[in-house]
Amino acid sequence: MPDDEEQTQRVLGGRYRLERVVGQGAMGRVWAAHDELLNRAVAIKEVDFPRGMPTSEVDQIVQRTMREARAVASVSDPHVVTIFDMLSLPHGPAIVMELLSARSLAQIISTDGAMTDNEAATIGLSVSTGLLAAHAAGITHRDVKPGNVLICDDGRIKLTDFGIARSAGEHTITATGLLLGSPAYISPEVASGRPANAQSDAWGLGAMLFACVQGVPPFDKGTPLATLTSVVQDPVPAHPDSGRLAGVIRGLLVKDPATRMSVGLAHQAMLRIAADNGSLVTQAWKPASHPAAAPAVTANGRPPVSRPQPSLPPPPVWTGPPAALPPPPWAGADSGSLRALPVHAPVRTARRKSTLAAVALVVAVIAAVAGYLGVRTIAHLENGTPILGLPGPVAAGWSTGWSTGNASAGRGF
Structure with a gap:
């Protein structure tokens, strides 16, 4: 294909004008483009097929791209990137989606280092919300990792790249022996050849949180095969800087998916942690079959330094309702002379209640006497x-x- 400069201003699908490349990978690139029909900025994920690629592999990539578009389009959640359109081009498919001014979580960790437990919990809440929406639609992401989480300039957090996501009703299109997913964040059951499910995404969420607070993924041995072997066989490394997220990470990184913390429970625990005003919540999850973790220590044998957490402002104090309602905004200029409407209905006094009771009793007696005389x-x-x-x-x-x-x-x- 022509280089990027020659493709600038190229129009796809009769309406999307390419402007600049904002991302590139082995199988294509992501463009910033302009939708001339709706006059809005969009991102276009364009897939390129290398020359000489077998037809069977080309078909797999086309199906994978279509599956990503369908998967994301079926999920409606502010924490999942939005799909606008799908294009079928001569050189391959393309997905039109919302354009975000953002950095990936992987870039932030690489540049700025590890995060506090509060920052990690904030990101984890958004990612878990997106995962819960996907699971409710029958979609398993299968590749939850920092590289697929976008932190926008305006504070929004988006889960993206559903390229290997699968609906519960779809069959696998992966070739025999080909493993899709990032080895450092893949779950033990998937690494062992078993199918992925919602609990596999829970493991990916835990591995992502581990990387947020420790700066590195829990399992990374340099090569894919060594990393996969470590994921399946080695114990989960200590995470002394996880702070209040220790219990959540420990629960999500349980090797047995049957006893692993679910995404929903992790979401609830992170909500509690985010609302906490500083006290440690390290036992948010502790499966009965999981041994107690050893006291956290850093690499030099010293206890981890406690990071101060900003205290939350006190909740507003309820001072009771106003004495009267003001005139409505559409009232005229003379509305100030009108008597203000009371907020509550007039309260009945005890004397008035007694009078009403006596009157009711007299009426009942008269009715009874009249009935008696009439019958006789x-x-x-x-x-x-x-x-x-x-x-x-x-x-x-x-x-x-x-x-x-x-x-x-x-x-x-």
């Missing part, structure tokens, strides 16, 4: 007997009249 009246009228409590002549008249009328009706019938 109906009963006596049916039987032709006097109604007790009424004057004698009235009762006699009622009784005679009813009896006479009843008899006449009988005779007429």
Whole structure:
């Protein structure tokens, strides 16, 4: 292909004008480009096939790129890079995604060194949030490492490069004997040939946190084969500078995925650590089958230096609701003369409650008496007997009249 200078201003897909290269690898490059249709800046991950590559391998790379686009497009989370479009070009596929002004976490660790446990927990919270969103969509990332975490200039943290991510419903397209993933951050079960799952991403999260606080990955023997052997066989190295993250790292780097801390539990523990005002939380996770860790010491045999943590501001104090609500913003100029609306309904006093209770009792008594008299009246009228409590002549008249009328009706019938 022509060099980068010749490709500048090249238009892809009839709308994306290439501007400059912002990243490059063995299989392609990432361009900063401009979307002329929507007038916005984008990044384009362009895949190039080396000359002479077998057709079967080309097909695998095309499928891998398509899988990355589908995987990221199915995840909606602010901590995962956003996919805009997918292009099928003569020289290979290309993914159009959001353009970020950022450095990778690997670059930051390499340039600035190890981080404090608070900084590492902040990054871990964002990465775990993105992983949880991916897992909820049925996607396993399978390559969680500092190189795939972007720290943006505006403070956003993004999980990227889902190139070897796989949906739970997809079959593997990896050739026999070919292992995808970074050896220093790959989980023991995947290094042993077993399929990856959400717990494999949990191991990658732990290895990433280890690198944040120690400055180096937990397993790195110089060559891929030696590193993979160490991941499977060697114990997890000590991490004396992990501070409050010690329990989380220890739980995530358990070799057995069945007893390994999950991404969700790690997220909850890091939330607690981030909200902590300075007290150590080193026992956030301790599996029953995992032996207790030895006291942390540095390489020179001295205990690690405790790093001061900024204290959190005190929580706001609730002083109660205001006495009255102010006039609404759309009220007129004369609204100041109106009586302010009370926040709460008027409180009923004990005297008022007693009066209402007495009135209710009187009404109930009157209703009961009226009902009683009505029932007795109906009963006596049916039987032709006097109604007790009424004057004698009235009762006699009622009784005679009813009896006479009843008899006449009988005779007429």
